[in-house]
Amino acid sequence: MAKKLPLALSSDIRGIAVATTDYKENLTPYEIEKIAGGIISFLIKKGLEEKYNQGKLIIGIGQDSRISGRALKEAMVASFNAQGVQVIDFGLATTPAMFMSTQFPQFSCDAGIMLTASHLPYYYNGVKIFTKTGGAEAEDVAYIMAHSNQHKNGLKGTSQTADLISVYSADLVEKISLATKEFGEKPLEGWHIIVDAGNGAGGFFAEKVLQVLGANTTGSQFLNPDGHFPNHIPNPDNKEAMASIKAAVLREKADLGVIFDTDVDRVALVGPDGAVLNRNNLIAVLSNIVLTQHKGAVIVTNSPTSDHLKTFIEALGGKQVRYISGYRNVINKMIALNNEGIDTQLAIETSGHAAFKENYNLDDGAYVVAKILMILPQLKAKGQTINDLIAQLKQPAQTMEIRLKINETNFKDYGQNVIDALRKADFVGFKEDTENEEGVRMILSEPYGTGWFLLRLSLHEPLLVLQIENDENDMIQKVLPILRKFFATFTSLDLTSLDKK
Template structure:
């Protein structure tokens, strides 16, 4: 019998929207009615909402390309209207664009609701919510899900359809033109840039942004929305997806490749030689751009970044703060540091979530790409490529990530116990790196080469994530047996992935 799991609640809502042989649907049009009621209660209690009882609420609703999107959207809109809320139906949209629906004067939404489950398989869907102040937090989501009493309204909310993506694209184009104004009205003329949208919602970027700016986008792929994702998972952190865009760039002899996740809040790049610009490489590239504009600024990252990245950021005159994983966590850390008077311009995860202070502290994959596009004309004028900006970033000789399942109901406490005992263990060649706020990070030296490893709990799943880097080939194979012997003392930990390496 298919399992019916509870909805996953963090800074968004995620669930099974299309029943499978293994899982029953738990995010259906019925649940959307409760979510609509909870959203209304949340907005009406918000102190940031002016004249909240003197006028109707206005909520924008958008979706990615998932096959469950239209039915969920229709149910959400109907429930909002029934409770007196005016609704703007943006239909196919992106997560960052839905936030901008609260900022653009022509829409002026009190909230933007995006139906998406990011890179998860087609049978998932979810909900991301924005107010004029930005994305909601986990406590807000839990409030919404616990206040589902329907609001009684004397009137039905109005309904209209609108084109948000075109407005969002125009805004991006104007920002890029402003930054490149000395290079004319089409500053990307002469650039061949390929877009891979993975059949998600980011396909607009080729026609509505790049072509408008003069770029050649021939060879772009998977731009048409298809909620079954028939070509590859739309995920810049997925190896198959990155190989696909690498091959396209090399085949077309393009200058740059751009790949988005399903809802376009994440992105990665490919250089003209097929080199992958994601994870540490992407963070380094964006850090260099930011530090050119804001000398001495701080960059917030999540914990699994390389020691070489820190050295690179410092060499460019900046500072790095490694913080706990989760895009809301790194964004909130950036906001907190700025409130403390520490100039912090970029918060970015190795997954490709990147938020700029200058762009509403919003994780926006398209704006990430826009920041790179802003420097391309100058690079061409200097006879340089994107890769030239990273020649000072040292690359490790080997890397590895292993996920170890915890077979324990209270997996978080069990995982923390393992982490604590590893911290207190005394292994020759391991030294704890105290510049770390998540799990345990160890620096490696003789007899284990030169590198590091990080052991941390997964944010949502019953997993310990082990990430290793070394500057000497073959040293990870020497570290793993030591860790395996340590892990063997914990009976609820599945060690098979260590043996499959």
């Protein structure tokens, strides 16, 4: 029997927008109408009551390629109009572009709303919310859901359509052109760069950015929006997706491959030899760029990054701060450090979410690529490739991730008990790394090789996530039996995934 789940709430709202055999819809036009009322309540709380009462509140709405997007958008537009709000319908858009709709003077939206569920399956959709000061926090979303009353200002709202993506693309081109002006009007001429949009919203990047700058984009794939995602999951952290872009780069003998997630707030790259530049490698590339431009800066990452990355960043004169997983967490840590006067230029997760201080602290996959495009002509002039930027980053011999299901209603407390017990356990070859703010991180030594592992709670699911790296082959297989024996003492842990390794 199909289940109806509650909406998933964090710094955005996600739910089932298309019923399946397993799940009933929980994000329909009915819920969207209530969310629209909550968004107005939130904006009034943010100081826009007078503007709302005057009928001058402007909200921009965009969507990714999901099949439910149009119906949900039409319901949201109708709800905002009925409540006396002016709406700009931007059609197919990206999450970063929707934030920029609050910054571009020709739109100057008081809020930008993106309908997306990122990389989740086609039957999901969601709502991401921006104001001129940045993205909504979890407490803002909670307020929106708790204050979903419909508002009246005695006025009828209006709606119009506009092309945001072309304006957003032109802004990126201008920034790249400024950084590469010594290489002429076509600084990417002679470069062969492939884009994989995964049938999401990122297909524009090939034509409106790369081709304008002179790049050859032959071999780009899955650029057309298709909300069924027929080719692969649009997720730079997915093995099948990365294998697809890697194969395209090698087949076309391209200089670079770019793969976006559905709403283009995440990205990964592939070098000319097929080397995948995601996770620690992407962090290293961007850290190199940042530390060349900002000597001694801090880089904030989430916690499950390699020890070798820390060594790499410090060798470049920077400092890494490992913080709690979740893109809003690492971004907010960067903002907090800058507010303390500590120069922090980049916040990035291993998932591919990356935000630069210079770019509104916004996690923007297209801007990440733009930062790399800015230096490509310089690399070429030196006879180098993007791989040379991370030549000094040591790679582990083995990596593994295991997700352990927690069969308890109060899974967070149960998972924390497991973490606390592991911290107190006394195992030969395990030593706690105290430079860690999430879960428990252990440094591995003989007889378990050289490496580390991290046990942490999943942000939203009833799971414990175990991530292991080792610099010696076959050593993870020696660690797992020790951990399995420990985990077996907790009867509500499902060890099936561990036993398959």
